[in-house]
Amino acid sequence: MQLVLEKRSERSGTIALVSPLIAIGLTIVTMVILFAILGKNPLLALHAYFIAPLTDGYSLQEIAVKATPLVMIAIGLSLCYLANAWNIGAEGQFLIGAVAGSWIAVKTQGTDAGAWVLPAMLVLAAAAGALYALIPAICKVKFGASEILTSLMLVYVADLFLDYLVRGPWRDPHGFNFPITAEFDPVATVPLLIEGGRLHLGSIIALLVVAAAAILLGRTIKGFEIRVVGAAPRAARFGGFNANQLIILTFAVSGALAGLAGIIEVAGPVGHLQPGISPGYGFTAIIVAFLGRLNPLGILIAGLFLALTFIGGEQAQIAMKIPLDVTKVFQGILLFYVLACDSLILYRFKLVFPNRKVVARGAG
Amino acid sequence: MQAHQRMLDPTPNGQHSVESPLLRTIGLTKRYGDFLANDCIDIEIRPREIHALLGENGAGKSTLVRAIYGLIQPSAGEIHWQGERIVLSGPSEARSRGIGMVFQHFSLFDNLTVAENVALGLDGKESFKDMSARLEQVSKTYGLPLDPRREVWQLSVGERQRIEIVRALMQDPKFLILDEPTAVLTPQEADQLFIVLDRLKAEGRAILYISHKLEEVKRLCDTATILRGGRKVETCNPRLETAASLARMMVGGEVKEVKGASGRKTTVPRLVVNDLSLAPVEAHGVRLEHISFELKGGEILGIAGVAGNGQDELFAALSGERLAKDPGTVVIEGIAAGHLSITQRRKLGAAFVPEERLGHGTAPRMRLSENALLTGHAASGMVHRGFIDTAATLRTVDRATETFGVRKAKRDPEAASLSGGNLQKFIVGREILRNPAVLVVSQPTWGVDAGAAAVIRQALLDLATAGAAVLVTSQDLDELAEIADRIAVMFHGKLSAPLSAREASREKLGLLMGGSSLQPKEIAHAAGA
Ligand SMILES: Nc1ncnc2c1ncn2[C@@H]1O[C@H](COP(=O)(O)OP(=O)(O)OP(=O)(O)O)[C@@H](O)[C@H]1O
Numbered sequence: 001m002q003l004v005l006e007k008r009s010e011r012s013g014t015i016a017l018v019s020p021l022i023a024i025g026l027t028i029v030t031m032v033i034l035f036a037i038l039g040k041n042p043l044l045a046l047h048a049y050f051i052a053p054l055t056d057g058y059s060l061q062e063i064a065v066k067a068t069p070l071v072m073i074a075i076g077l078s079l080c081y082l083a084n085a086w087n088i089g090a091e092g093q094f095l096i097g098a099v100a101g102s103w104i105a106v107k108t109q110g111t112d113a114g115a116w117v118l119p120a121m122l123v124l125a126a127a128a129g130a131l132y133a134l135i136p137a138i139c140k141v142k143f144g145a146s147e148i149l150t151s152l153m154l155v156y157v158a159d160l161f162l163d164y165l166v167r168g169p170w171r172d173p174h175g176f177n178f179p180i181t182a183e184f185d186p187v188a189t190v191p192l193l194i195e196g197g198r199l200h201l202g203s204i205i206a207l208l209v210v211a212a213a214a215i216l217l218g219r220t221i222k223g224f225e226i227r228v229v230g231a232a233p234r235a236a237r238f239g240g241f242n243a244n245q246l247i248i249l250t251f252a253v254s255g256a257l258a259g260l261a262g263i264i265e266v267a268g269p270v271g272h273l274q275p276g277i278s279p280g281y282g283f284t285a286i287i288v289a290f291l292g293r294l295n296p297l298g299i300l301i302a303g304l305f306l307a308l309t310f311i312g313g314e315q316a317q318i319a320m321k322i323p324l325d326v327t328k329v330f331q332g333i334l335l336f337y338v339l340a341c342d343s344l345i346l347y348r349f350k351l352v353f354p355n356r357k358v359v360a361r362g363a364g
Numbered sequence: 365m366q367a368h369q370r371m372l373d374p375t376p377n378g379q380h381s382v383e384s385p386l387l388r389t390i391g392l393t394k395r396y397g398d399f400l401a402n403d404c405i406d407i408e409i410r411p412r413e414i415h416a417l418l419g420e421n422g423a424g425k426s427t428l429v430r431a432i433y434g435l436i437q438p439s440a441g442e443i444h445w446q447g448e449r450i451v452l453s454g455p456s457e458a459r460s461r462g463i464g465m466v467f468q469h470f471s472l473f474d475n476l477t478v479a480e481n482v483a484l485g486l487d488g489k490e491s492f493k494d495m496s497a498r499l500e501q502v503s504k505t506y507g508l509p510l511d512p513r514r515e516v517w518q519l520s521v522g523e524r525q526r527i528e529i530v531r532a533l534m535q536d537p538k539f540l541i542l543d544e545p546t547a548v549l550t551p552q553e554a555d556q557l558f559i560v561l562d563r564l565k566a567e568g569r570a571i572l573y574i575s576h577k578l579e580e581v582k583r584l585c586d587t588a589t590i591l592r593g594g595r596k597v598e599t600c601n602p603r604l605e606t607a608a609s610l611a612r613m614m615v616g617g618e619v620k621e622v623k624g625a626s627g628r629k630t631t632v633p634r635l636v637v638n639d640l641s642l643a644p645v646e647a648h649g650v651r652l653e654h655i656s657f658e659l660k661g662g663e664i665l666g667i668a669g670v671a672g673n674g675q676d677e678l679f680a681a682l683s684g685e686r687l688a689k690d691p692g693t694v695v696i697e698g699i700a701a702g703h704l705s706i707t708q709r710r711k712l713g714a715a716f717v718p719e720e721r722l723g724h725g726t727a728p729r730m731r732l733s734e735n736a737l738l739t740g741h742a743a744s745g746m747v748h749r750g751f752i753d754t755a756a757t758l759r760t761v762d763r764a765t766e767t768f769g770v771r772k773a774k775r776d777p778e779a780a781s782l783s784g785g786n787l788q789k790f791i792v793g794r795e796i797l798r799n800p801a802v803l804v805v806s807q808p809t810w811g812v813d814a815g816a817a818a819v820i821r822q823a824l825l826d827l828a829t830a831g832a833a834v835l836v837t838s839q840d841l842d843e844l845a846e847i848a849d850r851i852a853v854m855f856h857g858k859l860s861a862p863l864s865a866r867e868a869s870r871e872k873l874g875l876l877m878g879g880s881s882l883q884p885k886e887i888a889h890a891a892g893a
């Protein structure tokens with residue numbers, strides 16, 4: 001007996017919708033086994049991860065705050081992935097955006113610069129993220145270099161660059177030698193939505209980005225172009241669409257969104273520039289994009305779900321001493337299952353019996 | 365077993381054979397939503413029989429054979445195999461029971477060898493060496509010569525089909541299904557195929573044969589089952605019918621004759637190609653060499669030739685999918701366009717219909733309205749300030765549906781769900797509705813039924829009458845003879861000087877297609893032979 005994958009004759013529409021749910025289910029089963037191996041009570045652990053964060057207002061706000069960068073980055077990535085352009089380096093574009101925006105904040109520190117500071121930071125961060133993303137895109141188009149590798153490697157460059165800045169030129173002189181910049185001025189800070197709360201203006205921007213992406217993909221010729229180039233490249237060329245231009249465009253847009261997310265994170269919840277401003281948002285957003293089926297609304301939901309795992313992970317660490325890295329394990333397993341389940345849309349499992357007696361019955 | 369079955373299962377009508385059916389469907393039904401693609405179909409296929417399955421585009425032929433081959437599950441009805449009811453879980457089960465199928469669209473990997481391609485398609489556990497040996501032996505036995513070590517890209521369409529047939533034969537099927545096998549073959553290749561089929565029949569195998577070429581069916585097949593609108597309308601002996609009577613059964617009425625308007629006026633040159641030479645982009649492509657022709661409004665120029673002699677490359681150069689260095693090599697409506705993109709050429713009034721329907725002419729997984737947008741976005745008022753006018757795209761779908769009789773399950777389905785011929789009608793319709801000044805079309809009636817082919821050819825003629833310049837590439841010489849004013853032949857990337865349709869005899873064209881240039885001596889020789 002043998003288990004094989006067989007191509008479905010018809011694409012399964014139902015599975016396309018439930019496959020993310022199956023993936024989440026399988027991930028949870030795997031996590032239960034993992035918790036048991038770690039010697040933790042799986043039920044309590046699951047409660048800490050998925051239920052507890054939903055029960056108090058502070059955690060709910062925190063989920064929205066964490067979902068903000070995830071959703072913004074994932075929307076950009078989904079445009080790339082729909083167009084068959086594989087941007088894996090959103091983490092680097094996020095960091096570069098944070099650095100570029102912070103430059104204005106650091107330079108205007110303590111001056112009485114006006115209300116232009118924050119908008120300028122946002123614009124500069126988006127531009128820097130876009131430019132940084134254009135490096136792999138141009139290498140791809142001009143030299144055929146794999147954008148997967150180049151975009152990924154540029155993450156480490158960005159990471160080390162940020163590290164250098166906060167340890168060197170931008171270090172807060174009154175910061176006890178910690179590698180951080182001084183706390184940003186109020187004009188360089190993203191305003192809160194609720195006084196004393198955590199929710200900030202960035203979440204509204206993220207929602208606007210979701211709406212814009214939905215309109216772009218559903219209603220405009222550009223969105224159509226993105227979808228055709230990815231779905232049927234040859235037909236797209238016949239339609240007069242240029243795949244290379246689209247690689248450049250989608251990388252630039254996704255870099256801009258990642259950069260914007262970066263500065264919003266730094267000028268919002270964090271308040272200053274320091275290493276480790278991202279718990280891997282740029283990578284987790286890849287999972288968000290696929291879990292959301294590269295659909296803007298799906299990405300919004302998936303972003304909230306993965307934000308939940310970040311908060312849940314913190315709670316599980318506090319309550320049950322489960323290592324924080326388990327969250328990353330969870331996210332990795334989830335991506336694995338999401339991609340695996342996606343193949344079920346086009347394929348199905350089938351048991352094959354090499355024993356041909358069944359066959360012989362008809363002929364004999 | 366055979367004798368035993370015969371007693372148990374008396375043959376209801378023993379008109380061609382006394383043997384009991386090998387395969388039988390009872391009330392086979394396939395429903396897509398509210399749409400019945402197959403409606404209660406009973407069909408019986410006996411050993412030693414070549415059974416034709418006829419019907420218009422969208423009649424449900426492919427659906428029926430896909431159900432028999434286990435690719436789709438019927439919604440109702442039964443399939444009986446050698447007298448026993450079976451429910452197929454998939455094609456591999458069908459294969460293991462002795463049902464083989466050759467698809468119209470090949471599933472081969474260009475960069476793999478013949479043997480590697482065959483190995484990928486077999487379920488067996490045999491070693492690669494044994495398999496290669498058996499492959500050579502099977503291909504020799506049936507007179508289907510194949511070198512297992514050649515890579516597929518080097519092979520002609522006919523040879524590629526041979527791979528698919530040999531692959532099917534290596535499973536020693538009792539029953540072989542062929543879905544439009546001759547649509548892509550040259551007449552010579554088709555003749556070779558018929559010899560093989562006759563031989564398979566003599567060996568006691570049964571064959572189910574789908575084709576739109578009725579003369580061929582009359583010559584080859586013992587029985588014909590005719591489908592119309594998903595229902596079976598008749599089972600008959602095609603040898604006792606005429607092509608016209610078969611066509612009548614298929615459409616349930618008379619088939620229209622194609623009428624060219626007499627005395628079509630040619631006007632100004634609308635498409636001119638000046639000494640176009642292009643190196644191939646792909647490793648396996650053909651180099652275009654010094655191609656020149658002039659096509660006036662009101663004129664139809666046919667390009668004949670065996671597939672793979674540069675027709676695809678010429679299409680790409682004309683459409684702008686490939687750009688020429690010198691703008692003057694392609695002139696559309698008096699404007700040098702060699703350097704212009706396909707969108708800009710469309711704006712000049714050109715329209716294009718490529719040979720491949722799925723994946724080139726349309727995005728298979730997108731709706732028809734989106735596929736209307738694919739070629740209409742530049743010049744058909746479907747886009748306003750970057751926003752898509754969905755109503756306008758749907759209007760194009762409706763108009764193409766109405767004008768060309770496209771049959772489909774709902775108003776705006778995915779392109780891939782249309783039957784091959786209906787999709788072709790949609791693609792041709794989509795372009796003709798734009799009233800182009802220049803239409804470049806490849807294989808316009810490839811796999812299209814007689815009725816629809818007449819509609820499409822008529823539309824091309826009408827377009828020319830209205831003043832457009834039409835360039836038709838086709839392997840079907842009869843089609844070119846029917847509609848073209850002049851015919852040129854493509855061979856190894858070169859285009860012969862066009863002959864007027866009257867002087868272009870089959871013999872002359874055949875010689876040109878084989879690569880000879882028309883020297884008086886050779887014509888005499890061909891005539892003598
Ligand atoms: N997956 C599907 N979903 C919806 N409708 C379908 C699907 N597959 C086929 N159909 C419809 O069923 C009808 C029969 O299609 P089928 O492919 O069997 O036609 P056919 O007789 O083979 O035609 P052709 O000669 O053009 O190949 C068509 O109208 C087609 O639109």
Ligand SMILES: [Mg+2]
Nearest residue numbers: 425426783784
């Ligand atoms: Mg068909």
